[in-house]
Amino acid sequence: MRTPISIEPGQLVERIRANVPAELLQMKRWCAWKPGKEGRKIPMSIYGCYASCTDESTWATFDLVSAPFLKNPRSVNGWGFNLAMSAPLGGLDLDDVVGADGSIEEKYRLILGHLGSYTEYSPSGTGLHCFFLYEGDGPENRKTKDVELYLRAHFLSVTGDVFEGRHKLRDGTIGAARIEQALRPRMPLLPRVPLRDVPQNDNELIEKMFACRRGPTIKRLWDGECLHKSDSESDFALMGDLNFWCGGDIDRMIALFLTSGRAERAKGRRSDYLQRMAQKVAK
Numbered sequence: 544m545r546t547p548i549s550i551e552p553g554q555l556v557e558r559i560r561a562n563v564p565a566e567l568l569q570m571k572r573w574c575a576w577k578p579g580k581e582g583r584k585i586p587m588s589i590y591g592c593y594a595s596c597t598d599e600s601t602w603a604t605f606d607l608v609s610a611p612f613l614k615n616p617r618s619v620n621g622w623g624f625n626l627a628m629s630a631p632l633g634g635l636d637l638d639d640v641v642g643a644d645g646s647i648e649e650k651y652r653l654i655l656g657h658l659g660s661y662t663e664y665s666p667s668g669t670g671l672h673c674f675f676l677y678e679g680d681g682p683e684n685r686k687t688k689d690v691e692l693y694l695r696a697h698f699l700s701v702t703g704d705v706f707e708g709r710h711k712l713r714d715g716t717i718g719a720a721r722i723e724q725a726l727r728p729r730m731p732l733l734p735r736v737p738l739r740d741v742p743q744n745d746n747e748l749i750e751k752m753f754a755c756r757r758g759p760t761i762k763r764l765w766d767g768e769c770l771h772k773s774d775s776e777s778d779f780a781l782m783g784d785l786n787f788w789c790g791g792d793i794d795r796m797i798a799l800f801l802t803s804g805r806a807e808r809a810k811g812r813r814s815d816y817l818q819r820m821a822q823k824v825a826k
């Protein structure tokens with residue numbers, strides 16, 4: 544978490560009430576966050592327990608969540624507010640895009656233009672959060688180094704510090720779909736024909752894989768290094784190499800992937816993610 548700009552709890556509440564669209568204030572999907580170790584924001588419910596971005600029972604209205612900020616501001620000094628992303632509310636998170644002079648690059652303006660909805664500065668003042676409405680299930684969450692699109696199962700912090708007068712909450716269904724498509728990982732070129740003479744011993748297979756012409760790159764991926772724009776792309780690239788060397792044996796591909804450095808991420812150990820990825824590269 545980047546260091547938030549200091550603001551008195553009561554002032555933060557008043558700024559949010561004055562600037563955040565009424566539709567958002569009335570939604571029952573607010574919680575507070577408190578600073579944690581390593582700069583993390585720990586979501587807290589009004590009941591004194593942790594809040595979850597997938598558990599509606601831990602969310603409340605802004606009036607309820609903000610009450611301690613007004614009644615006992617010392618107890619929540621340095622805290623902030625979150626909104627849960629879940630239909631029909633989505634959010635766009637642009638990290639470290641605001642320059643020292645307050646300017647942003649044109650590519651980020653284009654992204655915001657796709658949504659045309661309420662936008663504010665992040666707690667640190669170096670990023671931007673855009674909140675929008677959408678219809679139906681919406682596209683998948685997408686995340687790159689500087690652009691994150693969330694339509695479910697995620698909290699975004701709220702500051703009420705409006706960016707360039709973008710006050711209105713609008714429907715971003717079409718714009719979100721365009722952004723999600725642009726953020727999709729580009730599938731790396733993969734060996735099309737799986738190896739026929741597949742070593743049965745895993746150690747032998749790995750040794751041969753590292754010794755091939757592409758071996759140095761495979762070794763870097765295996766060790767957990769991200770060689771692409773996102774970790775998902777690097778996961779996909781390694782799984783593609785395993786598809787070749789395992790002769791298209793999906794179970795073995797997944798088993799070997801789980802022994803690599805790429806499985807150190809929680810997502811890299813998810814069975815649904817690994818199955819889906821292995822099936823794609825094995826087609």
